[in-house]
Amino acid sequence: MSGHARKLTTEQEDRLAVWRMLAEKHAPYASALLYAARYVNVPGLETLGAADDRLRVFLDVDAMATSWSDDENAQVLVHLMYHVMFDHHTLARQKLQVDGDLAPDLWRMAADAAVNDDLEDAGLHFPSTVSRTADALGMERGLSAPEYYDALARRAREAEMDIFHLGETADGLLDGALALGTDLRDRASLDFLTRSWEDLDLIAxxxxxxxxxxxxxxxxxxxxxxxxxxxxxxxxxxxEVTAPSILPWQTIIGGYLRKTAHRKPRGLRKSFSRASRRQAVRVVMPDGSKGRKILLPGTFRPDPTVVFMRDTSGSVEDHELGEMGREVEALAVQCGIHEDRVIILDVDAAVYKARRLSEKGVLRSASGGGGTDMRLGLAAVPDLFDREPDLVIVATDGGTSWPQTPTTFPTIALITSDGTDSTPDWMPSVSVLGKVA
Incomplete structure (x- = not known):
């Protein structure tokens, strides 16, 4: 399958843009997921679409454009977003762990029925070309995916069927629920929905x-x-989703660091220390003969730079700054960011010398101890580095003034345990006690 996955062509992107626009019209509340998703073209997928737990959506774009209308394909996108919303991948793994086994085809039907119940309640009535509803399965509406699965599995076992090798013979028992207008077979299996393809990360x-x-x-x-x-x-x-819940701050900061490590740095840089392997010029002499061959500078992408800005005023405990610094250090190493690229910058009412995390004892020694003004530290960042850092993490108790306008580099505040979050609206923040998600 991995050889089939590929990026969308320009024409396919245009088609997808139309489907996504119509999907947003049907379900405007789902726009955040529709536009955050990574879309992958998979010719021969043999189903209307699938989604994994990394926000990747797999579509056979050309087959969909040929077989279904734009409005039907838009509804397919909304349907797939519902699977992500209700985290059916995690539910499947939990079900597999509890039961010890899981029939992929039955789980797909169960999850589809649960999704379509909610879509109908939201005023969206899908045509028969999309997956079946609870009514088509002859079951009570309003059940969860695990409940539908248990009922389907019980029905199959009563008929003495091997639910882990369901084939065309199951169509009669389940009233064609396996059809979906296509022949899914093993391509809609749980393994397909959750596997990491060798080249998929490059595509999406x-x-x-x-x-x-x-x-x-x-x-x-x-x-x-x-x-x-x-x-x-x-x-x-x-x-339930918007009810207060706690995420460890390490999870939030780790996510930003991983994104920084994987983000392509802004632009290429040239250096004669790396001669270009693909380009060279030859000077033409006045008499028309060929002169010396001149090598051009090569290009390279600089490694990401992370700044850990510490509020070293008297209101912040040194031991807490040290603990947070060690956690950031460990997270950076896990994300593949070298110690030399993590810069420690102490700020109180002044900005002190920037030091690399690789310097001995840098986390155990802090400069300053006076008042607090993180505006000074953030304003000084562009002048301290040849290029802007890829991420700035500001560790503070929140008792400081902040810039009113966003920085030109990504910035996140890490608020200490006894601090009050006073960050402006443009700046994301997380407390070491946890983040309300």
């Missing part, structure tokens, strides 16, 4: 956990605002 970089959580949280907020969804189970789901 996976979304980080915090990106998925943020997109789903935004969808829930939009539902509660009444953007195109009625009350009922979908509203109850949105309320």
């Amino acid at each position: 970089p996976p979304a980080e956990d915090f990106e998925v959580v943020a997109a789903v949280h935004t969808v829930a907020e939009e539902i509660l605002k009444g953007k195109g969804a009625s009350a009922g189970r979908l509203g109850r789901w949105a309320s």
Whole structure:
């Protein structure tokens, strides 16, 4: 299968843009997921589409454009976003862990039925070309995916069927629920939906956990605002998602560091220390003869730079700064960012010398101890480095003034345990006690 995955062509991108626009019209609350998703073209997929837990959506774009209308394909996108919203991948893994086995085809039907119940409640009535509903399965509406699965598995076992090798013979028992208008067979298996293809990350970089959580949280907020969804189970789901819950700050900061490590640095740089392997020029002499061959400078991408800015005023405990620094150091190493590229910058009412994390004892020694003004530290960053850092993490108790306008480099505040979050709206922040997600 991995050889089939490929990027969308320009023409396919145009088609997808139309489907996504129509999908947003059908379900405006789902726009955050629709635009955060990474779309992959998989010719021969033999199904309307699939989604993994890294916000990647697999479509046979040309087959969809030939077989279905733009409106039907838009509804397929909304259907797939619902699988992500309700985290059916995690539910499948939990079900597999509890039961010890899982029939992929039955799980797909169960998850589809649960999704379509909520879509109908939200006022979206899909045509028969999309997956079946609970009514088509002859079951009660409003069940969860695990409940539908248990009922389907029980029905199959009563008929003495091997539910792990379901084939065309199952169509009669389950009223054609396996058909979906296509022949899925093993391509819709749990393995297909969750595997990491060898070249897939190059085609569609996976979304980080915090990106998925943020997109789903935004969808829930939009539902509660009444953007195109009625009350009922979908509203109850949105309320549960937006209820306060705690994520460890290491998870949030680790997500930013991983994204920084994988982000392509802004632009290429040239250096004669790396001669270009593909380009060279030859000087033409006045008499028309060939002169000396001149090598051109090669290009390279600089490694990402992370700045850990410490509020060293008297209101912040040194031991907590040291502990947070060690955690950031460990996270950076895990993400493949070298110690030389992590810069420690101490700030109170002044900005002190920038030091590399690789310097001996840098985390155990802090400069300053006076007042607090993180505006000075953030304003000094562009002058301290040849190029802007890829991420600045500001560790502070929050008792400081902040710039009113966003920085030109990514910045996130890490608020100490006894601090108050006073960060401006443009700056993301996380408390060491946890983040309300």
